[in-house]
Amino acid sequence: MQMAPVLINEYRKKESNRGAWTAEEDQKLAQVISIHGPRRWKCIAAKAGLNRCGKSCRLRWMNYLRPNIKRGNISDQEEDLILRLHKLLGNRWSLIAGRLPGRTDNEIKNYWNSHLSKKLKQIERQNSGLTATESEPKNPDEVAQVATSAANNREEGTSRANEDQKSSQLMIWDELFDRPAEGPLNLEWMSKFLEMDESWFYFA
Template sequence: MAHNSADESVKEKAKKDLNRGAWTAEEDRKLAEAINTHGSKQWTIIAKKAGLKRCTKSCRLRWMNYLRPNIKRGNISDQEEDLIIRLHKLLGNRWSLIAARLPGRTDNEIKNYWNSHLSKKKFKQGTVIEGISIKEMGSKCDHETVEEENTQSSSSGGEDTTKSSFDVDDFFDFSNEKPSTLEWVTKFIEFSDA
């Protein structure tokens, strides 16, 4: 590494100048004000103009996970839980994709909920995944459990996957996804069809 130490110390100093840890109500108010003025896209501008000693990432995260309108907090319903389980089986640890199918829920919330509730539940019940660790689950789900899902749905006529009342068409509507996601979904569909 040819990093010069002056550069590093500038970065270190900048880091030290930033607030860290829990957000205060006052910080929330300032951030909301700045987003109101500048929109919720230009985070470098927002971070500067808000007058907060917070980095862009921190501002964005706070907005996405807490301040954003229409956020549901806590009380994940049975229906939502069921959907999370199904989506996780299908998508693996792609929390943002899963969150996109659950209005008002954030990727962080779903990730936390999965790690604290569902992963254990699944192990207790032993119904979905057997013989692999939680850490392995994320990567394995991408292909192996998809295959399992495929087998299960074909044997049961594929009806069970729609047991909960979510809109299947909407669920598989990836029209708003990024090209890289679409590519992945296309691959998944090809894999399912094979």
């Protein structure tokens, strides 16, 4: 039996709450998760008395209520990292988010779609306006390097001690990132990269 779209929507509305979460719902959800832990989302939704599906509860927790969620603007360093990781991993947002503590895959995906994809397109357009020789990348990282040069420049204001520490860490960092450009992606390298401790990504 085929339902008209409007009827389907009405039916769904009666089934469960949809749309933005209220503070009350957040509170109920957080309370139940604090007792039972973040699993068995269907049960959690029922226990919290929320007229929401488990999936919706999970998403709300993962993207908003979870502790240590970092909210607010993406820093230059984070943007640099996203660009590099996206170049490496493609649209594997959860993997990228895994290397950015406190950031969610949804947040990074949104940031990419609204900011970075445009930024890259703009850079590509600029490059296409140059001569063939000028526009030819010096190495495969060029696009990301151009996009992040401003961020790197801003780092000049940091203290000397931090600079020394950064430069040594960046050498290793760059070595890791440069390696795949030399040839096909190396699985050993990839797994090494993905297992790296989060602290590698923050030089503060």
